[in-house]
Amino acid sequence: MAGASAGVSETLAAFVAASRWEEMPDLVRHEAKRSLLNCFATAFAGCGDEALEISLASFRDFGATGKASLIGRVERVDPLTAAFINAAAANVHDFDDTHLRTVIHPAAPIAPALLALSETRGVRGQDLLHALALGIEATCRIGNAVSPGHYARGWHITSTCGVFGAALAVGKILGLDADRLVWALGNASAQASGLVETLGFMAKSIGVGGAARGGLLAADLARRGHDGPAAPLEGIRGFLNVTGDAPAMDEVTEGLGSRWEALSNIHKPYPCGIVLNAVIDACLELRDKGLAPVESIASITLLGHPLLRQRADRPDVATGRESQVSAQHAVAITLLRGKPGLAAFTDAAVNDPATLALRGAVRLVDDPDGAVPGVRLVATLKNGTEHEVVVDHARGTDKRPLTDAELEEKFRVLVAEKSPTCGDAEKLIDAIWRLDQSEDAGALLAHARPTVN
């Protein structure tokens, strides 16, 4: 372990090099499985997205070929391309795991790099989970050091920070020592990219896919002796100073091994902005109780922290993408159709006359005392009756995380909805929960390829 005078990069690298699976808290180890399960789930959901179809076609025409698997797809490619495509798929709907403080989706750039590696060499399940947990930890800590200015300035933090976590995670499996892990960080630093301006466009997926591919490449290069600077993170012209304003360097290293950022990495229950989780929970409760049939509703009032109104008071959205941050749409689609899946936030859903009509009945009111993630919903019926539902902690926040069973259900729904030809969903779920007992992590991918005749 590096001493107190060691630099940030060296300290982080030494921590990763010295880390032992056995010494990691049970909760952190279990969270690695949950992130991996969620990553597979969202990759199944995204694997047929147009952005992926296009980039895969381009890579293949440029000659990508090999034995590496793509989640939910029949094609085989080389490991670098597989890392790119699987990462892009896992993140394309922004439905993957979310580190609350930084809004990083950490698993997408990391897990696919590890999975691709696990098909090229024997990787034990426990080692993949260990590396994933370390990569998530590093990514979120690097993100903490530059937050909130980094994202606010325009950096797509999942991509820019994810490449470092991927490089360290792959490097851990490759058995790199601390010095080579610093080189891996340096090789990653030359590839750290991704702009918020690209969100909402296919171009976003290049950043996320590139982070996974870049991390895998960075570590393999370091293994071969491809060197980098001594302080790729904290150097005066290194990543933290260049992309952060007065970065909090200590965030990277303080409490390494005792405080785990992975424990504030949550899993979204609904494919929309997290701020809407409580709104949807309240609507589901109202709907489940049968107190306010849609045709009887005169108005719906949402009382919440001003942040809710500032971020989500959007009565006039026109596209599926915009609807992901519209409280009006979330209320309408949930009351009409129940628990919202990917289909709830499509152009078709947004422009359905029934949702349009109900949207008009929803208004947001500030409640300065309201808890940020909570909401109070008041449904006023046409006969004058009022029903109130209060949600203090929304499903999918750190106070009320999805249970393992809820995560499994999310997995099953996404597979059924988007990747129904993958016939081994149950085997895959089971294999992920028992991955720490497996001698061959790469075998997971056999369950993730579609069954074809």
Next chain:
Amino acid sequence: MAGASAGVSETLAAFVAASRWEEMPDLVRHEAKRSLLNCFATAFAGCGDEALEISLASFRDFGATGKASLIGRVERVDPLTAAFINAAAANVHDFDDTHLRTVIHPAAPIAPALLALSETRGVRGQDLLHALALGIEATCRIGNAVSPGHYARGWHITSTCGVFGAALAVGKILGLDADRLVWALGNASAQASGLVETLGFMAKSIGVGGAARGGLLAADLARRGHDGPAAPLEGIRGFLNVTGDAPAMDEVTEGLGSRWEALSNIHKPYPCGIVLNAVIDACLELRDKGLAPVESIASITLLGHPLLRQRADRPDVATGRESQVSAQHAVAITLLRGKPGLAAFTDAAVNDPATLALRGAVRLVDDPDGAVPGVRLVATLKNGTEHEVVVDHARGTDKRPLTDAELEEKFRVLVAEKSPTCGDAEKLIDAIWRLDQSEDAGALLAHARPTVN
């Protein structure tokens, strides 16, 4: 052509889409040939560098295979990998073309992307030169918009801006319209990376190689409909605002088609910092005149603009890399050995007792009236005699560019020094000068592969 109200990205894209080779000034067209010649020369010089050996081995082990050529090497790979490796080779010694205002080396990220493309489809020589000229122009203008703050902050500007020029250049050959060229810029923006912290390490080459590869990918994706934001350059979270402080947007678009940045893109005569060009010229003149044999020298005084002393007064350098910005070493090695090539800036040259001894006799004195790129050298002999040499405009600056013959000589020396098994240097030189008459630009690469039995 986009109207006055069009955004920066749209205006630049429209300019590229509408540009015609026939309407380009002769000087600009000729400069494209010179940049290409210099790019081949420096790629021959760099093609065996350890960083390249390592990255090529990694790519090949990951499955890179195909028909694309590597300059000076026998291996064949896929076009994306070829773009990466050739770009990294061309830039690894920083001996490629240099845009004076931004210190961008523009050809390295662009020409290799075009050459790789030219092996996958029929590309006329004139079209490759045209695209290269446009890519250089775009790269340098984007660099102007964020200079000098961008590089000062820590961005390796050759990589970060080069990916955009490569994307536009490839897109031009692919026949993309302005809208798709904007997408190409957006796809490039997600990949723009490269940190000054990595300079001096192999990690640097990943940024430059990645820019060429990323530009080729970005344009091919755009061709296939992979969309991006409307304002990837000037958007509030776009490249210029995120990586520049108060970027000068007009620099990208003002005078497009009438003012050419390509004309201030120069070619270095010596593989060291440009600030030393005048010093070396003065030493060569002193040496050629035979006025001051080394053994007779008591002291050498360099009188120059204070910038010369601030940047290059480094009497105690210990490595080849450091010696590239040491006036003391430049004087010693030039007086001892004549015109300095790559071997003059190696660890061995720096630690040669003869250069060490002579270095101690060199001192720098400020001459506030001195021209920035010029120098006045006073050699004081042991017998008291003084000889003075004045260089107002160094060879290789925009006031005294290398002649075509000098560029050819640079090419021949680098091939002979670093890539002697490439047997067709003369054919390649000839083919580049006549490239605008060729129907098959890809044929250039047949002359760039080593002759093997």
